[in-house]
Amino acid sequence: MTIYCLYVFDRHCNCVYYHDWHRTNRPKRAVEGGGLLSGVSHALSPLQPSAPAQGSSAPSTPFTSPRNTLTSTSGVLVALSHSHQSQGTVVPQSAPPAAAGGGGGTGLPFDEEAKLVYGVILSLRNMIKRLSGRDESFVSYRTSTYKLHLFETVSGYRFVMLSDPNAESLRFVMRSIYTGPFLEYAVRNPLVPMDSRERGVDNEYFRASVDRLVRGLSVFQ
Template identity: 55%
Template structure:
């Protein structure tokens, strides 16, 4: 099994931390990214990571897939390659941009939008305010959600065969998050312009995720 990436959203719906491990499509920094959120390498540089999300432009050309897959632009790599080989790249660089994947700021908004929509749908269908949405699965990935009492949302994307990893998100929140973010006087938890990333927190998160048996090669 494989763990793809981790997102942390604050109570203002902003992504304040991002960490990735295994990805299948290129990712690039977005024009509206705030400092202290991620440490993305350039898409063309050595060891460039990739995103499991395809570009939104290719979603409209998708021939099949579940609603949640189409919303996040998921698909088999072979299918995505066939779609990209259709129209020739435009002179303005649109075709090249689609191969690089979504900018991070758009990707983060997409992830949060899916979480918010599904959470509201679960509550409306159940008719209970205490009903919780914790995860959903497609043929390509599984999304795990853990919400804190202070409004922070921890989102983890993993292999679809993985069991619930909500306990892992809780461990990250009660461990590294409390130790290196909440108790760190240099981190502004209510900032609207700065993320919560710091060396100690990122190292602790990376060490914890890599220690899991389901982390993958």
């Protein structure tokens, strides 16, 4: 069993955070003007028109600090090129949209992929409420190649995790992310404008904490 990726959506239907682990084909960068907020995933944001200064490997983020320990070899950064993919990770044939993705110039840009993922959970959630009543809730669905897990907070945030189809419920994992790293490094972070339509919640400490939590799970491979 394995975990593919994690999306976090706010109550405005915007993707505010993305993290992946076992995607051999990552999505393309978002299209400029496609509606993706800044601060969702630095590696998937639209390329800036101005080139970085000579000698710098990548543009800095507003969260960079001298204590930042993330490096390109730490396994925390996402959406790297095929030459940086982890060896030994295999995504099944006919993999899910979020597991197959668009690496190497194929697939959808990330902003379109995020909209499709949110559209799926919103449609299924509304269908269940109409057919089964308000007492029923949508928490997951399974296909032959992946399983989607949903965790919703009272404040309207939706955590969506895609995993191997044989994985048990991962709602406890998303709850742990919400009550731990999310509250500590997003909600209580004065640099993150919560409930805004201007930027996501990504920062070095939040990403590193989420990565450590997920990698420490028994279902993670």
